[in-house]
Structure formats: C-alpha cells, structure tokens
Amino acid sequence: MSRPQIVSAGEGRAAPEKDVESGNSSRDRILAAAAWLFAERGLAAVGLRAITAEAGVNLAAVNYHFGSKEGLLEALFERQAKPIAEARLRLLGECREEPGRPPLLEQLLEAFLLPAFTLGVEPALGGAAFVRLRARLAAETEEMARRILVRAFDDSSLRFLDAMAEVLPELPRAEVEWRFHFLLGTMVYTMANNGRIQALTKGSCDPGDLEQALRKLIPFLAAGFRSAPAPDA
Amino acid sequence: MSRPQIVSAGEGRAAPEKDVESGNSSRDRILAAAAWLFAERGLAAVGLRAITAEAGVNLAAVNYHFGSKEGLLEALFERQAKPIAEARLRLLGECREEPGRPPLLEQLLEAFLLPAFTLGVEPALGGAAFVRLRARLAAETEEMARRILVRAFDDSSLRFLDAMAEVLPELPRAEVEWRFHFLLGTMVYTMANNGRIQALTKGSCDPGDLEQALRKLIPFLAAGFRSAPAPDA
DNA sequence: GTCTATACAGTGATAGAC
DNA sequence: GTCTATCACTGTATAGAC
Numbered sequence: 001m002s003r004p005q006i007v008s009a010g011e012g013r014a015a016p017e018k019d020v021e022s023g024n025s026s027r028d029r030i031l032a033a034a035a036w037l038f039a040e041r042g043l044a045a046v047g048l049r050a051i052t053a054e055a056g057v058n059l060a061a062v063n064y065h066f067g068s069k070e071g072l073l074e075a076l077f078e079r080q081a082k083p084i085a086e087a088r089l090r091l092l093g094e095c096r097e098e099p100g101r102p103p104l105l106e107q108l109l110e111a112f113l114l115p116a117f118t119l120g121v122e123p124a125l126g127g128a129a130f131v132r133l134r135a136r137l138a139a140e141t142e143e144m145a146r147r148i149l150v151r152a153f154d155d156s157s158l159r160f161l162d163a164m165a166e167v168l169p170e171l172p173r174a175e176v177e178w179r180f181h182f183l184l185g186t187m188v189y190t191m192a193n194n195g196r197i198q199a200l201t202k203g204s205c206d207p208g209d210l211e212q213a214l215r216k217l218i219p220f221l222a223a224g225f226r227s228a229p230a231p232d233a
Numbered sequence: 234m235s236r237p238q239i240v241s242a243g244e245g246r247a248a249p250e251k252d253v254e255s256g257n258s259s260r261d262r263i264l265a266a267a268a269w270l271f272a273e274r275g276l277a278a279v280g281l282r283a284i285t286a287e288a289g290v291n292l293a294a295v296n297y298h299f300g301s302k303e304g305l306l307e308a309l310f311e312r313q314a315k316p317i318a319e320a321r322l323r324l325l326g327e328c329r330e331e332p333g334r335p336p337l338l339e340q341l342l343e344a345f346l347l348p349a350f351t352l353g354v355e356p357a358l359g360g361a362a363f364v365r366l367r368a369r370l371a372a373e374t375e376e377m378a379r380r381i382l383v384r385a386f387d388d389s390s391l392r393f394l395d396a397m398a399e400v401l402p403e404l405p406r407a408e409v410e411w412r413f414h415f416l417l418g419t420m421v422y423t424m425a426n427n428g429r430i431q432a433l434t435k436g437s438c439d440p441g442d443l444e445q446a447l448r449k450l451i452p453f454l455a456a457g458f459r460s461a462p463a464p465d466a
Numbered sequence: 467g468t469c470t471a472t473a474c475a476g477t478g479a480t481a482g483a484c
Numbered sequence: 485g486t487c488t489a490t491c492a493c494t495g496t497a498t499a500g501a502c
Contacts, residue, residue: 025468026468026469042375047493047494047495048494048495048496049493049494049495057469057470058469058470058471059470059471059472059495059496060469060470060471060472060496060497060498061468061469061470062495063495063496063497064467064468064469065468068495068496069494069495069496132372135372136369136372136373138372138422138425138427138429139365139368139369139371139372139421139425139427140369140425140427142275145427146427146428146429146432149427149429150429150432154432154433157433158433161433161434173437174434174437174438175449177430177433177434177437177438178438178446178449178450178453179449179453180430180433181422181423181429181430181438181440182419182422182423182449182450182453182454184422184429184430185418185419185420185421185422185423186415186418186419186422187418188372188418188422189371189414189415189417189418189419189421189422190414190415190418192371192372194371194372194373194378194379194382195379196371196379196382196383196414196417197410197413197414197417199379199383199387200387200390200391200394200410200413201394201407201410204406204407204410205407205410205411205414207414213411215463215464216408216411216412216415216463217411217415218463219460219461219463220411220412220415220457220458220460220463221415221457222460223456223457223459223460224453224454224456224457225453226456227452227453227455227456228452230448230449230451230452230453231448259485259486280476280477280478281477281478281479282476282477282478290486291486291487291488292478292479292487292488293479293480293486293487293488294485294486294487295478295479296478296479296480297485297486301478301479302477302478302479
C-alpha cells in the first residue's frame, strides 16, 4: 500500500493557504494521518502519539483542535460520511418507475446501500477501515457514538424511510420502520465483515466482496419489505 | 445441577468444596465481579483495578488466572454463551412439521433467535450488558473476538445452517449461507440496540423490546429466505 | 490563535519475593 | 498461588512560547 500524499505540492491553484479539502494546516494533517493509520493498523491499536508523530505535530495539538481523541474520531467520521450521505440523496433523486428498470423498492434499496458499500472503501476516505469504524460505532451504546451517527446519517436515512413508506402504502408506518432497522442491521453487519460467515462456510461466502453482497442483499431485503405485516400485538 | 460427590480420601486439606457454579475461589469471584461491573457500568469504563477490588483479590490475580483482560473477557463470554447455544440446540430438536404449528422455517428462525433474545438479558448471566457485549464483539475484526465467537457459537450455528438448507432445498447452499449471514446481521444489530432507530422514529420503534422485535423479525426473515435466489454472477 | 514542552493520573502487564 | 512493586504506555491538562 502506498502512502497518501499528505501535503499537496504547489499545483496551479493560487490560493495555497487553507485548502479545505486537503489542506496542510496541522488540523488537516492530523486528520489525514489518523485516517491513514486507522486504515493501516486498525482503530484501537493507534494511539495519539503515533498520529501526532505521523502528522509531524505535537501531541497536544490533537486536544487543542479536537478536544479529545473522541473528538478527532468524530471529525474524521463526519468528513468521511458526508460523501456517502450526499451520494445517497443524489441516487434517491434518480429513482423512478420506468419500464426496463427494477421495481422502485429495489431501486431505493440500491440507492441506499451502494454508496455505503462503494464510497466506504475508497482509499482516499480511509479505506476499508472506515467501513469497520462505522460498524463499530453502530455496535456502540454510548452517547457519543449515537450522536456521531445521527449527525452524519439521520437526515438522509429519514428521507429513505419516507420514500419506502410511500412505495409500500399497504404497510403501517411502524412496520416500515422495523424493516428499515433490519435493513441497517444487514448493511452494518456485512460491512463489519467480522469473518464469522467465512469461518462458518469455509470461505465459500465472503461478505468482503461487497459487490456480490449487494447482489444477494437487495432481493433478500426486498422480499422482507414486501411480506405481509406481522400482527402488532 | 449436581456435582460429583467424590472427594479424595485422606487428603491434607479438609473438604476443599469448590462449587463450580458459584464458587468462592478467586477465579470465580473475579468472574462474578466482572460480570456485575460490566453490566452495571459498561465495558470500557471498567478497569482491572475495579474488578479486583470488587472481587476482593489482588490486581495480579486477573493476569494469573486469565492471562490478560482479554482472557477474562473470553472466559466470561464463554460462560454466558453456553446456555444460549444449548437452548438453541434443544429447541432445534423440537422443531417439526405438524398441523397447527408455524411452517418449519419460522420454527427454525424462532429456535435460533429466541435463546439469544431471552437468555441474553437474564440478570444472572450479566444482563443486558452481555447482549451488547456480543454485538460489540460481532463488530470486531480482530482475531481474538473472532475466536471467541467461533468457539462459543459455531457448532450450533452450523447445525441451523444445515437445517435451513434442508428446509429450502430449491436454494443453492451458497444462497442459504448469505441469507444466514443477513439473519445474523439483523439479530446482532437488534441486540446492540444502539438507539439509532429510536432517534430516527422518535421512539415509535424500540428494538429494546426484544419480544416485539422477535415478532417483527421472524416474518421479515422468513420472506427473505423464501425469495427466489439471486443470479450468481 | 496556534503550537510546544512537560507533567499527571490512569491503564494493563510482569518479574520476583514470600 | 498470591502479593508487592514497578514498568511502559495511554489520553488528558496546563503553562507558556511564538
């Protein structure tokens, strides 16, 4: 694996300072170093000292800019989650009933899942580690993790929830919500790729192959969403 | 549960009386204290010093008996997972096609999910914290977590995988495996109860209500399992 | 405002005496 | 087997330099 270029050398741009995207302020260098190291070595195995050394800044810079290690994590996550949420909404806007295209429900499922599966593994955004980071946060009960996920994804998720309720008018809203919850479960668990199913099936089923996972997941979920509502109580 | 009555005669020590279930050896006291504290305060917030103080043993005792904090976690998890795996297999043995009972697939799903949802929250086994611990381990990519889960659940899971393949003979084995993977995702994510869906739906959908979750989950999964297989490539 | 050097209280782990 | 003392290391906080 090649190291990401942290400092972008002078390209033609005439505004060298404060490039928001890939700036070389110490704040941005910390973010880049953290993304790189988390991707390379995992999450818990990377301490603040490793990050600050990689970024070429002082240890205290992390606390100055982000308040805490958790704050750094939050900033990093938010930055990486943004393109996913945006892509989701863009794809949602392109969903329409049309001959030759899959049913609307399948379109919605793909629009929701595809950005998470593809953008999630882009090296520029921290690579596969980010996907696992998401999965880990999803398993967290603490307030911080919840807040991070909510801020990053709730508005786009809510839009999808509404769209799905619209596509399934015969289903009570609460039922759609439960099923959306189950959808999140399959997505997050697949992204976590904890190796359980590989061990169980001796490798014949590999959730690390996200393209195939998507192809298997969408029909499975679509059938679940379309099933008759469960008795309520 | 009865333990063997055989006591070696003429031993120097008088009646060692190691009760395996709720013994007061230092090893068992550590396990009990850890289960209690993890349930009470969460996982990361509890240090070895708190555990050893609660158990009334020395700090080094943990490393002596379990090798490391991870080793303690593993022992604890294994002890708590065992009744779940056993209950699953027992319920699996009671599944049969019979008039007046749900279809076999639904029976299998319930036999698999019910022990995880009910035994998982029993206070005697560490309470709700154990459920979250499971969810957290499932999101872990590290070798240790994988090994723990495999040792605890793989044999019973494999039996269910086989049973489901048998109930769905028209489905390729790989397809059943993928769907079993999705089943695990919905289960773990529901058990994690990270608060996401509550926030999204303003509380109208609460996965903390595991009984209702089960009633919503089984039809959803059954429909997914029964859907036509996806194209393979 | 930004950044640095340094100190601090906490962790899990371990060697060796008893 | 058990305990004391200590180790290396963590995230955090602060005082002060530019």
